[in-house]
Amino acid sequence: MSHLEVCNPLEAARVLEINKLVGYFLPCKVTVYENNGTTKIGLARPTMMIEMIEDQDLNAIAKDIEETLIKVLDISK
Secondary structure (H helix, E strand, O other), rough: OOOEEOHHHHHHHHHHHHOOOHHHHOEEEEEEEEOOOOEEEEEEOOHHHHHHHOOOOHHHHHHHHHHHHHHHHHHHH
16 A cells, blocks of 8 residues: 655645645545555545535635546546
8 A cells, every 4th residue: 555645836835825724634645555456546535624624715626626636546547
């Protein structure tokens, strides 16, 4: 099992300006592992993490970041 951390410094700076508590979730975590001969890739969804700090201003940004990460992971399959 491998754990990767990914970050877009511009997006990180933007969300940290809105709410410093987002720093607890940065950088985004990606896990890669094998299960029954199949490689699996997963991530902690930014939208779910943002819900923990209850900041509505960050919901749309988290959704955009999550969609980008999912596209990248899909391409890597």
